[in-house]
Amino acid sequence: MTKLGIMTDENTTSQQTQPTEAATEAAAETATDTDAQQQDQGAQSAAESAAPVDFEPLTATYERLRHSTDPAELSEFARRPLPDRADQAAFSRATALLEAVAGNPHTPVADRVFLADTMPFPNVLVKLSEDPEPSVRQAVAANGDDKNWLVGRLTKDPVPAVRDTALKNKRTSWKMRLEGAQDPTADAETLDFLGVLGTESEEGAPAVLSSMVRRAVALNPNTSEAMLAKLANDPSAEVRHAVESRR
Structure with a gap:
């Protein structure tokens, strides 16, 4: 009887121990899952923190620059170095926005002349070829990256200096x-x-x-x-x- 009692006590102890071990394993798994979730949340927070907080869609930025009356803002954008062509998305965005800057009469004349001298992009040069300031149109007329149809248009400009400059362009x-x-x-x-x-x-x-x-x-x-x-x-x-x- 004594031995049987002892065995019964051992079985009871074993049965009590098994649930405890299972609970421990479950708790460990829960803790692991919790740690993983916290890590995922931390990575997401870091990514959100790294994203530019002042980013706005292309159309919104375009309209803002097109209607801006701040010469300093427009000048800064006109002189800003273009992104590397390897970053196609950033490069395309920058060249599209330069069109808005080029067509804004509040952009300083010196900056519009700078763009007319240096830009090879037809969308920008077309805007500048219609500029009310003759010195800007003349700079476009001298630009060696012009399309021949654009230079041809400037050979008909009402200002003789613009016409003459266009006629000297090798694209004519x-x-x-x-x-x-x-x-x-x-x-x-x-x-x-x-x-x-x-x-x-x-x-x-x-x-x-x-x-x-x-x-x-x-x-x-x-x-x-x-x-x-x-x-x-x-x-x-x-x-x-x-x-x-x-x-």
């Missing part, structure tokens, strides 16, 4: 150059430039097209005597005949 088509050489308001300096195309400059230019331009220069009433003397010895007979017709 031969059709526009010919029309410029025929323009009775073209100045002697521009005609001097057009009068040597295909001979002293752009020697690889199409012979027929360049000689048509030089012939038009020879017939233009604003062409200088020095230029006419040079064209009198032009390799193209048509150009030489045009000079002779003026004598």
Whole structure:
């Protein structure tokens, strides 16, 4: 009886111990899950803290810059270095916003000229080509990254200095150059430039097209005597005949 009692006590103790061990394991698992959840929450909080708090959608920023009346803000954005092209999203965003800055009349003229001089982006240059300030349009006309249709538009600008600058841009088509050489308001300096195309400059230019331009220069009433003397010895007979017709 005594032995049986002892065994019964041992079994009871064992049964009491087993639930305790199971509870311990469950508690340990619960603690592990809790730690994991806390770590996840901590990582999420860190990510949220790292995100820029002043970020706003592209359209919102565009409209804000387009209507801004703060020259300092606009100037800072105009002069801000562009992101690396490898970061395509940031680069595209920055160039899109420059269009808003370029088209805002509150952007200082010096900054609009800077953009017209340095930007290769058609969306920005188109905005600046319509600028009311002639010095800005002239800077666009001189930009070597212009599309030929944009330079062609500026060869028709109402301001002679803008037209002349556009005619000297290598992006200008031969059709526009010919029309410029025929323009009775073209100045002697521009005609001097057009009068040597295909001979002293752009020697690889199409012979027929360049000689048509030089012939038009020879017939233009604003062409200088020095230029006419040079064209009198032009390799193209048509150009030489045009000079002779003026004598």
